Amino acid sequence: MARSTPVERFAAKTTPGPVPTGPNTPNTPCLLWPEGSLDRDGYGRFWVEGRVVPAHRWSYEQKRGPIPAGLELDHMCSVRRCVADGHLDPVDHRTNVLRSTGPSAVNARRTKCKAGHDLTDPANVRVSHPPSHPNGMRKCRACARDRARRARGSQLAPVATLPIRTTPERTAA
Template sequence: MAATLRSQRPAADRFWAKVNKTDTCWLWTGAKTSRGYGQFTTGGRTGMAHRWAYEDRNGPIPGGLPLDHLCRTPSCVNPAHLQPVTQRVNILRGESVVAKNPAKTHCPKGHAYDEINTYVTRPYPGNPSGARQCRACDRERKRATSWKRRKNPQS
């Protein structure tokens, strides 16, 4: 009987009853995924709570795009903190290695990654988009190799 009573409550009432509105984020207190994203079941289907909140307040998500949590809090369902973006933009805005490397402005030796000092290698199986390389470091490697060959021509 409890399931029948629950299903008679409007989805919006059930949803917003599971939201703790703080000064900034609106935190989901219901079921969550292992990564901390809220889950909400309505109409026999389980979906992501932040997507439900966005659509409830803003209408359909354009083109089914992913929603980027601008606040970086997975359990936040505040529609003001959610922005529809492409998957690439969502990944690059994140905190993973995939996001951190393109955000680097200098190579490990301190040379700037700019148009003049940077080139991209051809794609290869481990990196299908190619890899960013520093021209200054490449010149230094080539000079060192050339110097070693001149010093020891038999090698």
């Protein structure tokens, strides 16, 4: 049996999918990677030259050339197992997150917090970097102040119930 080339093996794994629907999606069909060869996040895995690589990145580099350092490939079709090079757009991580529909993307696009404070005002926004959000998540300062005030209020509450002296000691003496 003749050894097949990576390009042939790659082509043998893919099946044409539907043309994506939705705003700003490509008008060509997806090229789908088999469900059995996906990583935890749903991206295709391709075994080539002794290692496993993301199938969509390999596809893009074969057809279009190297992906610029630091850039990710955004699936314009929103189909993670699609490896159609025409559906992939090299963008920086933040753009990729903003374009996606996951909770962090929705949060990053929000202009108001749950309480209605302005999240477009940099003075009201604190960006933290917890391990779950290495690229930063936005926190509302006004809400943090309200929380702190409520916490102080509950600590002070017992003091307010003490009997109030109506006669100051000094004048009574």
